[in-house]
Amino acid sequence: MTRQGSGGEGSAIKLEHVTKSFDDHKVLDDVSIDVEDGSAFCLLGRSGTGKSVTLKHIIGLLRPDAGRVFVRGKDVAALSGRALSDVRRSMGFLFQNAALFDSITVGENVAFPLRRHTDWPDSKVRDTARAKLAEVGLEDDYDKMPGELSGGMRKRAGLARAMALDPDILLVDEPSAGLDPITAREIDDLLVERKKSGTTLVVVTHDIPSARHIGDELAVLHDGRVIARGTAEELDKSDDEIVRAFMKSQGGG
């Protein structure tokens, strides 16, 4: 069943009053955000404030207890089967721990979405996967197993897999975590390039300089609620002490 949203049109992604609890712990509390098509939206906040949970709602891995999540006007929680699959195919997701399939090589991880969703010949699939790995600096690691990579390399391989189908929307959970500063900037630049080519980005990060570099709009999540949103400059001048403190952290201010 595909239910068209009442308020989802015009935005690539829109969350309306989303609430989510695990057991008795409320992780998201009346969260509303919308992300313009082709823009980069950075979700900031301390650990455990519900940032990753928000991303998982957008791709339909979690369903809200209350509220609605729209992706290009479609209510994700109301979708199932092929309709949900179609929405997911338009998105790429980088997991916080990369979540590479550890029984296949790094290259085959990247090739996996291509093999599933295209009828390309093997040579084209492999070439595309190699090109995606090259974008994240792992062109020589196609035949390695995920267990042979460092945490940062796994993260980059995860990003290559997320970008494999050239999705319209890229959901990225902590892109710079575990990376050295130079590689982290390269990944940021790659994400900016993606944005320039029309990809909508939703980036969860602790890295304030990275959020300033990538994000058109930033939001701060605190105790499951969005306590501030706007451009980096607007958040720098926020009346909320938590927001200002967050923006000044890591030499960000």
Place this chain on the structure above:
Amino acid sequence: MLVRLGDLILSLLAWVGDVALFGARALYDAFLPPYELKEIWRQVFEIGWRSLPLIALSGFAIGVVLSMHTRASLERFGAEAMIPAGLAIALIRETGPLTAGLLVSGRVGAGIGAELGAMKVTEQIDALEAVAVDSFKYLAVTRILACIIAMPLLTAVIDFCGIFGGYVAESTISGMSAQLYFHRAFSIVEFTDFLPATLKTMVFGFIIGTVSSYLGFTTTQGTEGVGRTSTSSVVLSSICIILINVVLVKLIFFVFPVKA
């Protein structure tokens, strides 16, 4: 005390219900596209082919031991000539299928439980969903079908290896020729002895695949949870096989009554 016992029974029934629904959904989904034939074939190889050494060796050893026991019993009645037939009937009708079921539940059940459990706690199952792949179908349905396909084949192997083991033991002790041994072994074995007993192991395969996949998909609490899932997969699928076997044997006797 009674309340706690009641709670325990209720939670057990709820678990059985959840597993049954999981299995029923798998059977239903198996008939819907995409059929994941490549992955099913890969799993048949993993589950079936890789279990062959264990199954063949165990079958051979069981055949040797059964032969020795049968000889010890039948010698008293001067009925040594019945040793090959008695062994073949015992192996084909019950010992082979049940042993194969328990061996596969140990090797494969633990493997499926641990693999899917690890995938669950490291978000690999979520990652499959994120790349628009139905994780239930890709991981659970394929493994359950592979278990259903592999079990009768492995049972046929354990039966054959058991009868061969019996021959090795018998030829060593009494010097019986291969021709005479196999002639006697299959003299009273009928189609209805082999087919129902072998095909019932498809139910064992369904149980092993379903229980271990269900436990893998519901794994929580990290590495410790994966270990628990692995153990529970073996224990619970073995118990289920032993219990269901009672019903299946009764059903087989009902449908194919033994001739006097």
